[in-house]
Amino acid sequence: MTHSSRRWRRPAAGAMAILLTYALVPWGAGDTAGAAKPASTGCEVTGPKSGSTVTGPVTITGTYTDAYQVKVAFDAGTVHDAHTVDPDGDDTGTWSYTLDPSSPRLSGEVEVTVRCSSIEDRYWRWGTPRTIDVDIPAQEPPTVAVTSPAEGSTTSGTVPVEVEAADARGLESVQVRVDWGTWKTATPSATDTYVYEWDAPSEDKTHAIEARATDVDGNTTTTATTYVHTGSGTDEPPATPQSDRAMWVWEPATYQLLENPGARDVLGEFMDDESLARQQRSTIYLYADRYDGDYALLDRPEQYRSLIAWAHERGYEVHALLGSGSYMAPMWAYSRHHDKALQLVETVLNYNLSSDPAERFDGINVDIEPHGLPDWRSKRKSVQPQYLDMLAKMMDRKAASGQNLDIGPAIPRWLDDNRECQKIIWNHKKQNCARHIIDTTDYVTLMDYRDVADGPAGIIPHAQSEIDYADAVGKEVMIGVETGQISASGDPETISFQEEGRTVMETELAKVYAAFESSESFLGVAVHHYDSDRALPSEWSPDGTRWQHSIPDTASPSTPDAVTAEVHDWQRIDLHWARSSDDTIVEHYEVHRSTVAGFTPGPDTLANTTGFNFVKDRGLEPGTTYYWKVVAVDATGNRSPASAQVSRTTPAGDGSAPLRIGSIDFSDEASSSTAAITVVDAVTGEPVEGAQVFGHWEGAAGRKFDATTGPDGTATVSTESLTAPYTVTVVPEKILAAGHYWASSLDTDDSATWNG
Structure with a gap:
C-alpha cells in the first residue's frame, strides 16, 4: 500500500460546481445536475424591496440557510459571487452584493435572482426573484x-x-449591416426614421439585416436579425447526419483551439x-458562446x-455548442428571456451566412437546461411549455x-418518464417532454x-423509449455519456x-452500439467532454495508463501575463491572467502563493x-499580505517561466479562529479504504x-x-466497495465548526492519495 499527500489546494465544492456548470451543466450537460429540490x-x-x-x-442583501455558493444575477x-457573513461557521448567515448599474449598463425593470447550493444534497436552491427599477436617464438605451x-x-x-430609432437624450448614430459586413451609416429621412441604401446582390441567397442605434451617452441597442431573400433565397438541402462518436469541447479547450494552432494537432x-x-x-460540439468576458x-x-475549415478538411463535423455556466442559462428557458437564447442562435446563423461553405458550422447543440429551475416541479407545469416554445423559436x-x-x-x-414531464399539452398535443422535443x-x-x-439503471433501457419514438417519427438521437469528475456535485x-x-x-459502450445498431434513429455516442475524456485513465490503479499525444514538443508555454489579484473578502483573493500560448496544448496552470516577496515557485x-x-x-x-506567481504547464510537462509577482493584503477578519487539516491517514478494509482526517486549531494545534x-x-x-470529528479531532470516512488494485484520493471540500473557519492555506495535507 502506498500513501501520498498533497499540499496544493484542490477545487472546493464551490469551485468544482462552477466547472460542472460551465461544462457539465460545465460543464453543462448534466443528468440531474442542478435539479431544483424542495x-x-x-x-x-x-x-431592497421589490419595485x-x-x-x-x-x-x-439576503440570507442563506445551510447553503453555500451564493450566487446573484441580474436579468x-x-x-456573481455574493459576499457572505457566517459568524457561527455553519453555512448559515447573510449575504450581500454591491450592484453598480453602470457596469454593465442596466436600465428600467431589472430582475434580481439569487441561487445557492444546499449542504444537504449539493443541489441548487433558488430564492424568490425580485425586481428593481433602475432610473438613470443617461443609461436608458435607445x-x-x-x-x-x-x-x-x-x-x-x-x-x-428603413430603420426607426429614438432616444430621449439624443442619438449619436444609426447603422445597418448586412451579412455581418461593415456597419454602415443610415441617414435621417423623417422624424425617428433612417435609411440605408443596400445594393442587393443578384444571387439566390438569404441575407441577414441588423440595425443598431447609439445614443449620446454611449448606450447601444442592436436589433434582432431580419432575414430577407434575393432571388429564391438560401434553400439548402436537408443535412445528412454523421454518426458514431461526438464530443463536447468546452471553454478552455475551445479557446486554445482558436488561439493555439498546435492544439488542433493534439x-x-x-x-x-x-x-x-x-x-x-x-463530430465536435465546439463551444461558441461567451467566455471570460470574451465572445470570439x-x-x-x-x-x-480557420478552426472549422481545419476540422472539415479532416472529415469532422462541427456543431456550435451554446449555453454557459457563467450566466443564468437555465432562466433563458423562460419566455421573458427567449430573446437572449435566440440571439445566440442568430449569431451562429449569421456567422454561417458570412462564411464560406468549408468554414460553416454543421449544427447547433443547445445546452440550456430548464430542469434546474425552481418551478420545474410546479404542479402548473409552466416551465416546460416555455422551454418548448424556445426550441420552436430557434427552429423558426x-x-x-x-x-x-x-x-x-x-x-x-x-x-420521458419524469413526473413533471408527463401529459404536457403543447402545440395541440399531449405527451411527455422528450417526445415534444424530438418532434420539434x-x-x-x-x-x-x-x-x-x-x-434497470443502465444506459440501454434508459434510452430505449427515446430511440423507439425517434425511429417512429424519423428523427435522430445521440446517446451522451459522462467521463468528468462529478463527485463534488449533487x-x-x-x-x-x-x-x-x-x-x-469502452466495454459498456460496445454493448450500447450493439443494442441500437439496427435503429435508424441511433446516431452514436456523445462523450462529455474532451478534457476529461482525454485524461481518463485505462483504470484507476498503479497499472493504469493515460492517453498522451505523440507530437514532438520541447518548447515551453509562454509566460502567463497580465496577472491581477482582487480582494473578495478576508478569506479569498481572486486571480486572473491572460491565457498562455503553446505549440501544442496548455494542460493547466499552477498558481503559487507565498507570504514572502520575491519567492521562487516550488x-x-x-x-x-x-x-x-x-x-x-x-x-x-x-490581515495578511500574500504574493502569487503563475506557471503554465503543457501536456508534455514543459513549464513556462513564472509570471510576474502580484500581491494583495486581505482585510481584517470577523474574529473566527482558524482551523486546518493536521493529517490524513489511510487504512484498508476487506474491499474498501478508510481515511482518518484530523482537524486541529491552526494556532494552538489542539484537536477540534x-x-x-x-x-x-x-x-x-x-x-x-x-x-x-470526535474528541481527538478526527473524522473517519470510507469509500464504496472496491476491487483491488485501485487508486483513490480523498478530497475534503468544506470544514464547518462553531467559532472557526477553515484556513486551508495552512493545511499540511488537504487531499491525499492511496493505492490499495
Missing part, C-alpha cells in the same frame, strides 16, 4: 427596429433599409486514435473559420435563414449518464465513467492547479471536536462524505 434550505433576497427605484450603486445575466424590408420578403436592386490525434475506441470520433465568435469570427429562426444545419438540445434521460428539433443528445449499459458517482476508467467504458508554494485562466484562492488568513467535514472521493471511488 426548499428546506436555501437563500433569499431581503433588500424599489435605484439611481446609482446599491447593495443587494439572467452574468453570475429604441431601434428595422421596419423595411419585411422578414421573409424578396428584394432586388437598390433596397432602402485534438486531431485524439479524434483519430483507433486504439481508444472502435468507433471514429467524427462575434468579435473574431476568423478564428472559428433557422428556417427563416434558409440553412440546413441541424439543431438539437442536450436533454436528460428522464424527460432535428435531433437530441440524450444525457444518458450512467456507468453501465444493462440493468449527482451520484454512478452517472460517470470517471471511476471506472476507459477500459470499462512544490511547497503550489496553492492551486486549474485549466482556466482564473482562480479563487480561498482559505487565506485575515465537532467539526463537520464535507468532501468526496476521487480516482476509483466517488462517494461523497459528511463526517463529524
Whole structure:
C-alpha cells in the first residue's frame, strides 16, 4: 500500500460546481445536475424591496440557510459571487452584493435572482426573484427596429433599409449591416426614421439585416436579425447526419483551439486514435458562446473559420455548442428571456451566412437546461411549455435563414418518464417532454449518464423509449455519456465513467452500439467532454495508463501575463491572467502563493492547479499580505517561466479562529479504504471536536462524505466497495465548526492519495 499527500489546494465544492456548470451543466450537460429540490434550505433576497427605484450603486442583501455558493444575477445575466457573513461557521448567515448599474449598463425593470447550493444534497436552491427599477436617464438605451424590408420578403436592386430609432437624450448614430459586413451609416429621412441604401446582390441567397442605434451617452441597442431573400433565397438541402462518436469541447479547450494552432494537432490525434475506441470520433460540439468576458465568435469570427475549415478538411463535423455556466442559462428557458437564447442562435446563423461553405458550422447543440429551475416541479407545469416554445423559436429562426444545419438540445434521460414531464399539452398535443422535443428539433443528445449499459439503471433501457419514438417519427438521437469528475456535485458517482476508467467504458459502450445498431434513429455516442475524456485513465490503479499525444514538443508555454489579484473578502483573493500560448496544448496552470516577496515557485508554494485562466484562492488568513506567481504547464510537462509577482493584503477578519487539516491517514478494509482526517486549531494545534467535514472521493471511488470529528479531532470516512488494485484520493471540500473557519492555506495535507 502506498500513501501520498498533497499540499496544493484542490477545487472546493464551490469551485468544482462552477466547472460542472460551465461544462457539465460545465460543464453543462448534466443528468440531474442542478435539479431544483424542495426548499428546506436555501437563500433569499431581503433588500431592497421589490419595485424599489435605484439611481446609482446599491447593495443587494439576503440570507442563506445551510447553503453555500451564493450566487446573484441580474436579468439572467452574468453570475456573481455574493459576499457572505457566517459568524457561527455553519453555512448559515447573510449575504450581500454591491450592484453598480453602470457596469454593465442596466436600465428600467431589472430582475434580481439569487441561487445557492444546499449542504444537504449539493443541489441548487433558488430564492424568490425580485425586481428593481433602475432610473438613470443617461443609461436608458435607445429604441431601434428595422421596419423595411419585411422578414421573409424578396428584394432586388437598390433596397432602402428603413430603420426607426429614438432616444430621449439624443442619438449619436444609426447603422445597418448586412451579412455581418461593415456597419454602415443610415441617414435621417423623417422624424425617428433612417435609411440605408443596400445594393442587393443578384444571387439566390438569404441575407441577414441588423440595425443598431447609439445614443449620446454611449448606450447601444442592436436589433434582432431580419432575414430577407434575393432571388429564391438560401434553400439548402436537408443535412445528412454523421454518426458514431461526438464530443463536447468546452471553454478552455475551445479557446486554445482558436488561439493555439498546435492544439488542433493534439485534438486531431485524439479524434483519430483507433486504439481508444472502435468507433471514429467524427463530430465536435465546439463551444461558441461567451467566455471570460470574451465572445470570439462575434468579435473574431476568423478564428472559428480557420478552426472549422481545419476540422472539415479532416472529415469532422462541427456543431456550435451554446449555453454557459457563467450566466443564468437555465432562466433563458423562460419566455421573458427567449430573446437572449435566440440571439445566440442568430449569431451562429449569421456567422454561417458570412462564411464560406468549408468554414460553416454543421449544427447547433443547445445546452440550456430548464430542469434546474425552481418551478420545474410546479404542479402548473409552466416551465416546460416555455422551454418548448424556445426550441420552436430557434427552429423558426433557422428556417427563416434558409440553412440546413441541424439543431438539437442536450436533454436528460428522464424527460420521458419524469413526473413533471408527463401529459404536457403543447402545440395541440399531449405527451411527455422528450417526445415534444424530438418532434420539434432535428435531433437530441440524450444525457444518458450512467456507468453501465444493462440493468434497470443502465444506459440501454434508459434510452430505449427515446430511440423507439425517434425511429417512429424519423428523427435522430445521440446517446451522451459522462467521463468528468462529478463527485463534488449533487449527482451520484454512478452517472460517470470517471471511476471506472476507459477500459470499462469502452466495454459498456460496445454493448450500447450493439443494442441500437439496427435503429435508424441511433446516431452514436456523445462523450462529455474532451478534457476529461482525454485524461481518463485505462483504470484507476498503479497499472493504469493515460492517453498522451505523440507530437514532438520541447518548447515551453509562454509566460502567463497580465496577472491581477482582487480582494473578495478576508478569506479569498481572486486571480486572473491572460491565457498562455503553446505549440501544442496548455494542460493547466499552477498558481503559487507565498507570504514572502520575491519567492521562487516550488512544490511547497503550489496553492492551486486549474485549466482556466482564473482562480479563487480561498482559505487565506485575515490581515495578511500574500504574493502569487503563475506557471503554465503543457501536456508534455514543459513549464513556462513564472509570471510576474502580484500581491494583495486581505482585510481584517470577523474574529473566527482558524482551523486546518493536521493529517490524513489511510487504512484498508476487506474491499474498501478508510481515511482518518484530523482537524486541529491552526494556532494552538489542539484537536477540534465537532467539526463537520464535507468532501468526496476521487480516482476509483466517488462517494461523497459528511463526517463529524470526535474528541481527538478526527473524522473517519470510507469509500464504496472496491476491487483491488485501485487508486483513490480523498478530497475534503468544506470544514464547518462553531467559532472557526477553515484556513486551508495552512493545511499540511488537504487531499491525499492511496493505492490499495
